Amino acid sequence: MKREQRNFFSAVLLSLILLLALAAPALSEAAEKSRxxxxxxxxxxxxxxxxxxxxxxxxxxxxxxxxxxxxxxxYTVKDLKGEKAGTVANRFADKFAVGTENGALVLLVAPKERDWYLATDKKMKSRITDDIGTDYLSGKVLPSFKKDDYAAGFKAYAAAADEMLTYYEKEGKPFDPKAGFSFIALGIAVVLAGGVFYLVRSSLIASMSNVTSATEADAYLSHEGLHLTENRDSFLYMNVTRHEKPKKQGKDTSSRDESHGGGGGKY
Known part of the structure; x- marks a missing residue:
């Protein structure tokens, strides 16, 4: 009886050793993938x-x-599996922010649901703001996403993120695309353009020797009058085509909180 028990335990132990030997490469591969x-x-x-x-x-x-x-x-996902895009993106923003000085910015794309979301952790949200920042970034990437040109969209995302973070480091405040706009400069440009137009027009008129202004309004009328030789209206048909006006998709901000910024929506 004892001999049978020893044989049984030996067989179980051998099976476990073989199982671990077979599983080791898979576990190692999973660990490498995770790293x-x-x-x-x-x-x-x-x-x-x-x-x-x-x-x-x-x-x-x-x-x-x-x-x-x-x-x-x-980060692109095959299937959100019922989770909100913002929830998933926030989770990864927290994960990638660990060990960084200035936090993390995550662009999540779920092509199956046609969802996108830009998530910032607590540090990054002070550099790329919830409204102006995410609106600027989404404006750069969404035109390409709508055409399923993801490579171009991600390239635009990288360039815009670099631009915005560089601006913050130089100016000490979040990026604002309207910051460089000057109404004074616009007014000066309009005045200068108007002056150039007036000078060019006056010069052209002065060079036309055969053109003079009439002193009376009668000079512009034809004294021969108007003679109608035929008058006919023919209504053939009318074709009316109706197109549904596309509804504007609102931005999803439901995943914002004290520790996360960003926004998303459909594309």
Missing amino acids: AQADACVMDDAGLLSDADESSLEKTLADIGTAHKARIVV
């Missing part, structure tokens, strides 16, 4: 990018992140 994702700036789980585009974007975002002591991330 790679922790360091990556591009996680294209939805497969929207070619290998070349993904590699190029990875380098670009990594360089921008290093320059600004932050993490700038693109």
